[in-house]
């Protein structure tokens with residue numbers, strides 16, 4: 001109901017990852033280009049890192065829409081599973097039935113699939129989100145998956161996406177072989193002030209804002225200051241600010257409203 005009062009069709013700052021609200025900042029575009037390039041050029045391993053809430057999962061989902069039709073993909077969003085479960089999930093996501101229940105058989109099933117797809121001229125990509133949670137043994141297992149190649153090219157490209165601890169994990173001596181196979185790396189940083197302003201405008205527009213609501217420059221600057229440009233935090237702060245706007249019966253979001261809303265978020269009971 002409060003959305004209607006503010007001239008909005010839907011919630012502009014939901015923290016779910018709705019592709020309709022996608023805003024590709026320069027960093028997000030660059031990250032996407034690195035992924036697409038690494039896959040197209042068959043670079044083997046691609047490493048994408050970013051702090052919490054900077055848009056990694058959003059990018060993984062966006063990537064799927066940027067692959068050409070001859071590229072078959074599997075996206076694993078929660079790889080903190082056992083080795084066996086992970087292999088089963090990979091098999092399933094590639095559209096097969098993981099009938100076989102031991103590691104070796106599942107491995108063979110994937111290898112067979114890769115060879116079949118190669119004869120059809122298809123490229124294969126496996127995207128593993130939250131890859132910082134993979135243990136060393138699983139990472140080593142994933143490296144072995146990538147061993148299959150013809151004289152000319154790799155049959156599977158593997159995109160490892162994770163928080164900065166992923167980089168630390170990959171620098172462990174036990175993972176030297178995997179590290180040497182990383183052909184593309186990119187680190188996503190937070191949005192700068194201009195991008196935060198555009199991000200807010202973009203989301204309001206997509207949510208059907210009819211102009212009733214005004215988000216001042218000072219309000220956007222305060223969002224930037226409080227969120228440090230991290231999209232999930234931007235959404236939380238902006239969402240709270242919208243609610244405040246409704247409660248105070250105003251149609252203008254300025255620095256003061258954002259500041260108060262942020263304080264309520266970080267210290268819900270300490271606000272006078």
Ligand SMILES: Nc1ncnc2c1ncn2[C@@H]1O[C@H](COP(=O)(O)OP(=O)(O)OP(=O)(O)O)[C@@H](O)[C@H]1O
Pocket residue numbers: 014015016017018021022023024025028050051052053054055056057058059163231232235
């Ligand atoms: N490029 C973007 N365009 C629009 N919204 C975005 C974008 N990036 C992030 N968001 C918003 O921020 C939220 C957090 O993004 P996302 O879940 O992709 O971050 P993450 O880096 O995967 O976080 P975590 O480190 O917790 O896994 C998303 O649900 C979405 O609402």
Ligand SMILES: [Mg+2]
Pocket residue numbers: 056057058129130
């Ligand atoms: Mg994520």
